[in-house]
Amino acid sequence: MTSAASSPNIDEHPMMGPGRGRLEGKVAVITGANSGIGRAAARQFAREGAKVVCVDLVEVVAPRIDVLIESEGGDAVFFQADVTSSESCQAMVALALERFGGLDVLVNNAGTGVFGRVDETSLEDWNRIIDINLNSAFLGSKAALPHMMEKGRGSIINTASTFGLLAFSRYAAYCASKAAVILLTRSMAIDYGPMGIRVNCLCPGATATDRMIGGVLRGKSPEEGVAALKAVADSNHALKRLANPEEIAYGMLFLASDEASFVTGHALCVDGGQTIKA
């Protein structure tokens, strides 16, 4: 596999290690894999030896994640799909089984947000956020579980958020959806632990992805944008900077790997200290 240092790809990050075979022999499905946290996770998982089904609604990102992974000697396939559709979720799991012969790890990562108090949020937006952030985790898991139950093993990782633990002003639909993801995770951990399946979630703090930064800068002057980004970075109270997507991906990697074989029902905060202080 190409080393991190010699990678020709522009979105290489120094925090992306060369891989030590921690997921050797495993097959992973990652949703929202073409951008941000999911993209970093797909790339990291592949470097660690996993074969990766990269699922995303959007494929017009260059280089597309599967192309990027294959350019580094990894094994990946891209599946363009909307994870709010039950049929699409069934198809992404079927693709993993057909192409790579199994499914060990499912990362339900696709997600988005909309700002607004309840009175400012349309029913359409509310339903859209619940669909993308919560229902997709239900549908993805529902598709993967029969295979994992038959094998008697598997790891499911849901991307929640620190905003599933902390309330944030004018972010009602997002906070509600992420809190539900955390309790879905814990409920599933109880139900499937006896069958050898671990279910955990990740709670990232503010992370420097295009979606997050675009949301913060929207409608602001350059000066206001700088101040707003500093305030968001400071909200990760202890480290006082934004996370890089790769730092969140390492948390996912741990939960996916056999090193986390006794970890289930956990909401892992990778948040620079955001949740340690009021």
Ligand SMILES: NC(=O)c1ccc[n+]([C@@H]2O[C@H](COP(=O)([O-])OP(=O)(O)OC[C@H]3O[C@@H](n4cnc5c(N)ncnc54)[C@H](O)[C@@H]3O)[C@@H](O)[C@H]2O)c1
């Ligand atoms: N960036 C942050 O600060 C932050 C903090 C906490 C939690 N999160 C969570 O992390 C996850 C990833 O966020 P990100 O910041 O990397 O965002 P991102 O927008 O960079 O990546 C999300 C990806 O999901 C895809 N996606 C969206 N809806 C989809 C659908 N219906 N079907 C298939 N794919 C779909 C998008 O096309 C995109 O590629 C989300 O669940 C988000 O809520 C992000």
